[in-house]
Amino acid sequence: MKEFAHFRHIAKAVASYAAMLLIAGFLMAPFVWMVLVALHPPKSPIPAIDELWPVKPDFGNFGRVLTNPHLPVARFFLNSVVVAGAVVVGQLAVSACAAYAFARLRFAGRGILFAAFLGSMMIGGAATQIPVYLMLRSFGWLDTYAALIVPGLSSAFSVFLLRQAFSTVPAELGEAARLDGAGEMRILAGIFVPLSRAAVATCATFTFIGVWTDFFGPLIYTNSISMRTVEVGLSIYKNAYGGTNWPLQMSAAVIVMAPLLLVFLIGQRYFVRGITLGSIK
Amino acid sequence: MTRLQRRESLLGWAFVGPATAHLALFALFPIAYAAYVSTFKWNIANGHHAFVGGGNYAFSLREQAFWNALWNSFRYTAVGVPLGMALALAVALLVNQRLRGVTIFRTLYYIPAISSGVATAMLWIYVFLPTNGLVNVVLLWLHVNDKTHTTDFINNASTAMWVLVVMSVFTGLGPRMVLYLAGLVGIPGSLYEAASLDGASGWSSFKRITLPMLLPTSLFVLVTSTISAMQLFTPVYMITKGGPDMTTDVVGYHIYTEAWVDFNVGLASAKSFILLVAIAGISIVQFRLVRANLADYSA
Secondary structure, X not given: OHHHHHHHHHHHHHHHHHHHHHHHHHHHHHHHHHHHHHOOOOOOOOOOHHHOOOOOOOXXXXXXXXXXXXXXXXXXXXXXXXXXXXXXXXXXXXXXXXXXXXXXOOOOOHHHHHHHHHXXXXXXXXXXXXXXXXXXXXXXXXXXXXXXXHHHOOOHXXXXXXXXXXXXXXXXXXXXXXXXXXXXHHHHHHHHHHHOHHHHHHHHHHHHHHHHOOOHHHHHHOOOHHHOOHHHHHHHHHHHOXXXXXXXXXXXXXXXXXXXXXXXXXXXXXXXXXXXXXXXX | XXXXXXXXXXXXXXXXXXXXXXXXXXXXXXXXXXXXXXXXXXXXXXXXXXEOOOHHHHHHHHOHHHHHHHHHHHHHHHHHHHHHHHHHHHHHHHHOOOOOOHHHHHHHHHHHHHOOHHHHHHHHHHHOOOOOOHHHHHHHHOOOOEOOEOOXXXXXXXXXXXXXXXHHHHHHHHHHHHHHHHHHHOOOHHHHHHHXXXXXXXXXXXXXXXXXXXXXHHHHHHHHHHHHHOOOOHHHHHHHOOOOOOOOOOHHHHHHHHHHOOOEHHHHHHHHHHHHHHHHHHHHHHHHHHHHHHHHHHO
């Protein structure tokens, strides 16, 4: 009887691993294909499955994409780095201040204001794209970094997530520092932010990924080729090379994906905690 | 109010000030501005605009193409969201077991969700390509198709929507799985112990404990997934362009075309508002339905 239970336990584990591997295979197959095709010689046709493994891997495609004489791919990349960096830093600073006030300071109108932040999360970008475009145009910001950065400088989601984290920091810590004469800014930066590392890291990761993969904003708010970001740049690259040059297209896709994967792998161990903070409680 | 309280109130407003100004400028004001724009026949390319009152709304509600787009979004959502949720719950149960290396799988499953939408769309074009595309290769292996008869899923009116649905199930898996994992952590283990003492099978404890205890999580996943599914844009822009025969012209893409290809921003604003109302309506129905279920279980 005991042996039977043991056998069932092992059988269940084996079946579970098989299922997990199968799902991983389904999900990862397109990405594996992307990397392998990126190593095929440029202009070669779409390989059949049995010819997928590159016999002589050609790492030169990445260089060819970055130095394309007709499309400034390196510039797209630089634009995305500048915009993502500015938005991550700016949004964390602005949102952390608001989150601290919502979590720890009593001020008139706090409840209504917080409800307004929450409510704004339910309204999608579809309803605000046109007015925001018209506003940016009247500021003279279209086709500038300002149009790509300023709309992202605060986010209700970040405010909410950081407030949840700051609420769990013991109040006595802040009060002790206040008695020692520390200002609120020092209490926030010196106590609350370090103690909420997981939430801050989650926010930073989400924000970076959100900005890097934003397609709609840069598509509409910029129009000159030198102001495009990687995501729009990739779609231009794809259209310029149609269905004809898969190895170069896939190399471009790898270049866009690499920073995302890197940031995700660094930030992912905070994810489960971070996401649940932002949703369930 | 004491001096100290007044000082704290001022401090509070100083700290929320920048975020509040941003919220007002980029979230609240645009809604009012969109309402204003929606009352004009407004061409953004040449600047012509004339007040038409509710004319854009009346026109939209009579326009067959707009109803087609709403219907396409609705069927994309009605099929893709429940399918995606069921799969995500199954996967969450799978990776919620105490098995070595299970966190590696959780991480892997999240990767499609953090990927570039454009790159992902390019990959899915390949997956459904008639020649050497992954799905056709598999169909060839299974002898469903032969080499002279492959299926062009993307350019076929009866399959194009499925391409988008399957893609959404895969890319949405990670976030939904994480939310379900968090929900599963919240279920007290004692419930399962009591059930197994009573001789309940795995299936019946899933039906009577897991599913009802996960209802709040499911509601959250359902509402947020629906809101984003109803606004689908990038995959349509990249893969189908609304075709073939407008069968994938979802409302997010339809409004984009109205505003940024045909330049009718007034009409497009009216359509965004109708979409907003439609989404709010669906969310309320979903809340009501799940609430009713919750009441059933607690009774």
